[in-house]
Amino acid sequence: MTAAASALAMAPVRSRARPDGWLLAALAIAAVALLPLLALAWTAAQGSDAWPHIVANVLPQAARNTLWLLLGVGALSVAIGTGSAWLVTAYDFPGRAVMAWALLLPLAVPTYIVAYAYLDLLHPLGPVQGAIRSVLGHEGPREFRLPDIRGLAGCIVLLGLVLYPYVYITTRAMFMTQAAGLLEAARTLGASRAAVFRRVALPLARPAIAVGAALALLETLGDIGASEFLGVQTLTVSVYTTWVTRSDLPGAAQIALSMLVVVVAVIALERSGRRRAGYASAMRPRPMQPQRLRGAAGWGALALVALPVVLGFVAPATHLAIESGQRIVDGTGVSPMLWRSTWNTLRVALLATAATLAAGLVLAWALRLAQARRRTRLATAALRIGSLGYAVPGTVLAIGLLAPLAWFDDGANLLLRAAGLEPRMLLMGSLGALVLAYMLRFLAIAGGGVEAGLARIAPSLDQAARGLGAAPRRMLARVHLPLLRPALAAAALLVFVDAMKELPATLLLRPLGFETLATWLYADAARGAYEDGALAALLIVLAGLLPVILLARTGLTYGHEVAPA
Amino acid sequence: MPAFPRLVRLFTPVAALLLVACGGSPAPAPTADAEAAADPGELNLYTTREPGLIQPLLDAFTAQTGTRVNTVFVRDGLLERVRAEGERSPADVLMTVDTGNLLDLVDAGQTRPVQSQVLADAIPAHLRGADGQWFALSLRDRILYADKDLALDGFTYEQLADPKWKGKVCIRSGQHPYNTSLIAAMIAHHGAEATETWLRGVKANLARKAAGGDRDVARDILAGICEIGIANAYYVGRMKNEAEGSEQRQWGDAIQVIRPTFAIDGGGTHVNISGAAVALHSPNRDNAVKLLEYLVSDEAQSLYAKANYEYPVKAGVELDPVVASFGPMQVDALPLARIAEHRRQASELVDRVGFDN
Numbered sequence: 001m002t003a004a005a006s007a008l009a010m011a012p013v014r015s016r017a018r019p020d021g022w023l024l025a026a027l028a029i030a031a032v033a034l035l036p037l038l039a040l041a042w043t044a045a046q047g048s049d050a051w052p053h054i055v056a057n058v059l060p061q062a063a064r065n066t067l068w069l070l071l072g073v074g075a076l077s078v079a080i081g082t083g084s085a086w087l088v089t090a091y092d093f094p095g096r097a098v099m100a101w102a103l104l105l106p107l108a109v110p111t112y113i114v115a116y117a118y119l120d121l122l123h124p125l126g127p128v129q130g131a132i133r134s135v136l137g138h139e140g141p142r143e144f145r146l147p148d149i150r151g152l153a154g155c156i157v158l159l160g161l162v163l164y165p166y167v168y169i170t171t172r173a174m175f176m177t178q179a180a181g182l183l184e185a186a187r188t189l190g191a192s193r194a195a196v197f198r199r200v201a202l203p204l205a206r207p208a209i210a211v212g213a214a215l216a217l218l219e220t221l222g223d224i225g226a227s228e229f230l231g232v233q234t235l236t237v238s239v240y241t242t243w244v245t246r247s248d249l250p251g252a253a254q255i256a257l258s259m260l261v262v263v264v265a266v267i268a269l270e271r272s273g274r275r276r277a278g279y280a281s282a283m284r285p286r287p288m289q290p291q292r293l294r295g296a297a298g299w300g301a302l303a304l305v306a307l308p309v310v311l312g313f314v315a316p317a318t319h320l321a322i323e324s325g326q327r328i329v330d331g332t333g334v335s336p337m338l339w340r341s342t343w344n345t346l347r348v349a350l351l352a353t354a355a356t357l358a359a360g361l362v363l364a365w366a367l368r369l370a371q372a373r374r375r376t377r378l379a380t381a382a383l384r385i386g387s388l389g390y391a392v393p394g395t396v397l398a399i400g401l402l403a404p405l406a407w408f409d410d411g412a413n414l415l416l417r418a419a420g421l422e423p424r425m426l427l428m429g430s431l432g433a434l435v436l437a438y439m440l441r442f443l444a445i446a447g448g449g450v451e452a453g454l455a456r457i458a459p460s461l462d463q464a465a466r467g468l469g470a471a472p473r474r475m476l477a478r479v480h481l482p483l484l485r486p487a488l489a490a491a492a493l494l495v496f497v498d499a500m501k502e503l504p505a506t507l508l509l510r511p512l513g514f515e516t517l518a519t520w521l522y523a524d525a526a527r528g529a530y531e532d533g534a535l536a537a538l539l540i541v542l543a544g545l546l547p548v549i550l551l552a553r554t555g556l557t558y559g560h561e562v563a564p565a
Numbered sequence: 566m567p568a569f570p571r572l573v574r575l576f577t578p579v580a581a582l583l584l585v586a587c588g589g590s591p592a593p594a595p596t597a598d599a600e601a602a603a604d605p606g607e608l609n610l611y612t613t614r615e616p617g618l619i620q621p622l623l624d625a626f627t628a629q630t631g632t633r634v635n636t637v638f639v640r641d642g643l644l645e646r647v648r649a650e651g652e653r654s655p656a657d658v659l660m661t662v663d664t665g666n667l668l669d670l671v672d673a674g675q676t677r678p679v680q681s682q683v684l685a686d687a688i689p690a691h692l693r694g695a696d697g698q699w700f701a702l703s704l705r706d707r708i709l710y711a712d713k714d715l716a717l718d719g720f721t722y723e724q725l726a727d728p729k730w731k732g733k734v735c736i737r738s739g740q741h742p743y744n745t746s747l748i749a750a751m752i753a754h755h756g757a758e759a760t761e762t763w764l765r766g767v768k769a770n771l772a773r774k775a776a777g778g779d780r781d782v783a784r785d786i787l788a789g790i791c792e793i794g795i796a797n798a799y800y801v802g803r804m805k806n807e808a809e810g811s812e813q814r815q816w817g818d819a820i821q822v823i824r825p826t827f828a829i830d831g832g833g834t835h836v837n838i839s840g841a842a843v844a845l846h847s848p849n850r851d852n853a854v855k856l857l858e859y860l861v862s863d864e865a866q867s868l869y870a871k872a873n874y875e876y877p878v879k880a881g882v883e884l885d886p887v888v889a890s891f892g893p894m895q896v897d898a899l900p901l902a903r904i905a906e907h908r909r910q911a912s913e914l915v916d917r918v919g920f921d922n
Contacts, residue, residue: 050913057916119777124788125812142789150774231738231776233921241740244641245912247669399642402649409653425653508642512609512635512655523615523638 022472023379026366029359030382033389033440036400040253048251062238068152069234070217076160077216081167082209084305086197089175092290093298099305101552104169106162106312108544110501112225113537114162117316122149155230159220161312167212174208175201180288210273211452217266218391224504235259236393256396263391317541323534337515342539345516348431349499352438356495359439360446368454369472372462383447390444394504398437405433429511437505442495453487493551497544608852610636612660613643614839621872626859632852647675647844656844657853663742664901665908667840671698676842679854687861687879691900701838702860703869704876706894707747709823710782711793721828726766734770735782735794739920740912743797746837748914749907753899754827757910764918775921780816787819802874802887822891833897
């Protein structure tokens with residue numbers, strides 16, 4: 001008792017006396033995250049005489065396309081994500097338990113693969129239109145065919161189908177852990193099903209929807225594979241064109257930087273969605289009792305939630321499996337290189353996940369500590385700056401990283417020379433460069449995930465822990481980390497899946513002879529034989545399945561886990 | 566805190582996996598690369614070319630010389646990467662699939678001149694830099710795929726804008742280097758204004774969005790989406806050499822190939838190149854030159870023609886039967902460097918016309 005009391009008296013003194021190591025670490029991470037952007041700004045400042053052309057002929061169309069794409073994908077992913085999360089949480093129907101995790105499966109399918117697969121599936125020569133023609137009795141595609149999927153509408157639908165799980169996972173966790181009491185009260189008071197959803201569940205879920213939708217929108221903004229393949233000139237595609245086709249890196253950097261405006265808007269949107277959401281609860285949340293849907297209503301609910309799973313995962317994965325099967329039978333599909341690429345992919349994704357999670361934890365924890373002290377400006381800035389990399393297209397980030405990597409290697413080589421050693425490339429062209437690129441790219445997921453997880457832990461717990469004399473590090477280890485476990489696991493799995501799918505930065509920064517599944521697939525796609533990459537694509541999807549299933553378990557069941565036994 | 570041991574349980578396997586991931590690496594580690602650079606038995610190739618396409622050539626080179634070739638396929642940003650690596654760069658040979666990218670490397674001072682009689686004898690003067698800074702290794706002609714039932718003769722690139730093809734033309738993105746190169750050649754021949762008019766005409770004739778890849782042109786002709794389209798010739802070699810009954814073979818068999826020319830006196834077919842240069846800081850210079858010399862040998866040039874279905878730069882090399890069936894090729898006489906000068910203008914024209922929109 002006396003020990004506790006004296007610790008209580010000492011705690012504020014100690015925190016004043018010591019420099020805040022957590023904040024310093026967070027600022028250091030933010031500084032590293034800022035480096036590629038500063039390098040880009042430097043490049044942009046070199047000036048491009050093409051800017052008048054870009055303003056007149058590129059930006060208007062690209063901005064319009066990007067805006068429609070964001071609106072469309074946002075609306076679609078929120079509708080599918082929220083709707084399905086609500087159905088599997090509030091109602092019980094046949095197949096519900098399977099659907100609850102199967103709804104996450106599209107996360108395992110990279111956007112570029114879904115675009116390749118659907119172009120095959122929906123091509124006039126493909127199975128879908130073939131079946132339609134045979135039903136209608138048409139001979140060939142010249143007599144009857146559906147409109148082409150290349151274009152904005154097709155791109156919106158495909159991206160929405162693979163990005164909705166970001167909304168689904170955040171919203172479902174919210175429905176499960178937060179809403180039960182209120183929803184049951186509303187039901188008891190006689191509110192209709194629709195009214196419960198609209199007047200209680202949706203407003204409660206708004207912060208979760210905002211988080212998930214922001215992730216989906218930032219993925220959309222950075223997408224190059226699907227939009228380029230489907231011929232949609234977005235801002236990101238324009239950055240590529242300006243850089244690659246016109247060899248105008250300053251111009252490309254200028255477009256990339258002007259994209260940051262959109263990014264900031266998306267992040268602001270997410271912030272405003274989350275505001276006034278003091279939803280931390282010291283009470284243990286209680287899972288919701290789902291309502292049983294009988295007969296046609298039950299089957300209808302199943303059909304509704306099965307549709308996004310079938311379109312976003314089953315159809316493209318089955319197509320890949322069939323194409324792969326054909327190539328295995330031909331003996332053209334499997335090579336030792338493919339297995340080595342699989343191993344490389346897992347290895348680098350794992351390293352990147354560890355680095356990203358550690359950095360995200362530092363950023364979010366520094367903010368938590370700052371909140372307790374009510375001086376959050378620096379820590380907030382660090383977290384936001386750390387998140388910017390997610391929104392910059394992969395290659396642009398990688399290009400921005402080239403100069404900082406070279407500086408680092410220059411500095412390291414000065415030391416090596418002084419020590420009488422041969423100069424060598426330490427970061428650039430090694431796994432270090434790749435891991436750093438992934439970390440900066442996906443820090444938003446880890447930082448945001450941990451931040452959201454911390455927000456659910458009532459500040460009163462911190463006060464109690466500090467009151468009992470726990471230093472921040474001890475408090476983190478003993479109080480917060482255990483409570484954060486689901487959030488950490490969810491963030492780790494999301495980062496892992498994303499790192500495994502990442503293509504553009506990998507293409508530019510990987511070492512000699514280092515192929516990942518994504519670069520392997522891309523090599524096939526680049527010579528116009530993307531179906532030869534079916535096996536690599538299938539392996540990406542399969543390798544993504546395990547983390548996604550784990551994610552489903554940790555992310556979706558922890559509502560039960562923390563419930564009183 | 567009963568949850569804490571659980572947390573440890575969760576992270577222990579993760580930590581173990583991480584240790585595995587950091588250790589035992591089957592791929593060359595960076596230090597290994599640096600050492601490899603000093604080893605006379607190695608060669609490091611940076612390429613924008615899909616490795617699958619050159620691997621047979623590299624394997625043959627290794628079999629002949631014992632020199633191992635490490636490759637990295639960098640689609641975009643080859644120049645930026647080499648420049649940032651500076652004098653530490655392990656790159657020996659830089660290989661691209663487009664004149665423009667190759668000349669960008671030369672202009673940025675990232676290549677070094679090579680004096681080689683073998684290269685000079687094998688490659689015609691207009692297909693290499695006068696100062697030995699770059700060399701074309703194969704030709705990639707940009708040709709017309711047409712529905713096999715169409716009666717066409719003496720097609721010119723200019724005719725693509727003819728209103729009679731309204732709604733019947735397929736092509737990939739106008740911003741793809743293959744297309745900007747063709748448009749740049751059109752500018753070099755006819756000037757920017759006439760080319761803009763032409764490009765608007767082609768745009769008006771499109772059957773679908775300018776997107777996808779070159780083989781999609783053949784596939785979409787089979788599907789009845791379009792009747793003619795522009796694409797590279799070697800895809801036809803690949804499609805028509807596939808097994809009977811396979812999808813690709815059906816696409817290839819649905820089209821006939823016509824080599825268009827520019828509608829001017831002595832106008833020929835537009836070609837781009839795959840080419841290479843020796844990197845400025847190449848640590849294995851001798852091996853780099855040896856590889857280039859090997860790539861223009863009769864054996865390698867024939868492999869280019871038979872494995873890749875590209876057109877050899879060296880005269881008198883045997884062709885693949887499918888490629889040979891396209892007939893003799895009259896290459897547009899315009900020097901590649903002059904075409905590359907108009908590349909940016911061509912790309913801006915594509916934007917202005919809204920070709921890809």
